[in-house]
Amino acid sequence: MYLLLANSKKRSLNPKIRLAFPWVLWQIWKARNLFCFEQRRFNAEAVIDKAMEEAAVWLHLHSFIPDDSPEITVEEMASQSWEKPPLGSFKCNMSTVWEAQTGNAGAAWIIRDSFGKALFHSRRSFVGIRSQVEATMIVLVWTTEALNDIQVKRIILETSSPQIQKNFSQASLPWSLHSLWRRFRRALDRLETYRVVRINDGCNTIAQNIAESALQVQWQQSYLARNGLDWLDARINMEASVVV
Incomplete structure (x- = not known):
């Protein structure tokens, strides 16, 4: 009291x-x-x-506090397979896997250019995560802040998370996650241009598999690296070869 x-x-x-x-x-x-x-x-x-x-x-x-930051418009894509970004653009796919029993979450993102070539990727595990919504917010914040750090200015952000709705706002989240939403909003505002797109699970399997690997004991170390991963090269090249 x-x-x-x-x-x-x-x-x-x-x-x-x-x-x-x-x-x-x-x-x-x-x-x-x-x-x-x-x-x-x-x-x-x-x-x-x-x-x-x-x-x-x-x-x-009663106007005692200012309005929240503007909501984020989330586009929705109906495609069933990953598509290369337009010429001269970059695309970042994000994913997270949450284990309710342990509270652990694996997260990953991968950036590819308009030819489908992997430029950067990162993997990380988190502990003490209380819900899938929190895991989703953490991967959004972690990814966009990493983009700021490596000086990526123009990006298409793709996620298959069902927690990301068409009009994504702070008010749509529990109060305990509002600080994460504000960090995400600030990181987005540091980018010159961006689009946030929700895609089908089948379009996001590369990022999903990297996130799953972050929960394996032998691969739980966090890192950021150039290019893709050797064990996913064949699939990355296959997605890059698809003509839409």
């Missing part, structure tokens, strides 16, 4: 957090009553998510 009241007076805090303490108290009280009288238990994350969502609605409605 003291901590909530003290933080509510800190002007250095994000207003969305600082002004939300009444809703946090209310949700804690509701969760306590449900536990005492109905033996229903809620975890802390669910209580906070509900409080922050309700607070955000009221605070936005």
Whole structure:
């Protein structure tokens, strides 16, 4: 109680957090009553998510906090196989695999040019991931920040994740993932041009297989490398040879 009241007076805090303490108290009280009288238990994350969502609605409605960053328009492609980007363009395919039992996630991305040649790829494993949605947000942030680091400025980003909807916004995510969404938005804004495209699983098998390999014990080390992977070269070349 003291901590909530003290933080509510800190002007250095994000207003969305600082002004939300009444809703946090209310949700804690509701969760306590449900536990005492109905033996229903809620975890802390669910209580906070509900409080922050309700607070955000009221605070936005009464103009206490600024609007969220603009939503991201996600294109949808119906093709059943990977397609090369237009001449002079680059395409980055991303994927993540989440294990609910362990909380581990494997993530990968691969950049190819308009001839289908692999230019860069990266693989990484993450631990303590609580949901598929969180795993998806982590791979989006990790990939786009890596693109910033290697100075890629123009890119088509492709993912087969069903969590990425046509109008992708911060409001569509649990409050606990809002900070990841803002990092993703900032990384995108550093690019000169970009498109975010949701594709079918069959178009994303290369990135998917690399992500799966990140969960194998002998390959859990993270890295970024030029070109593709030897064990996937044949399939990368096959996709590059397809004429659409």
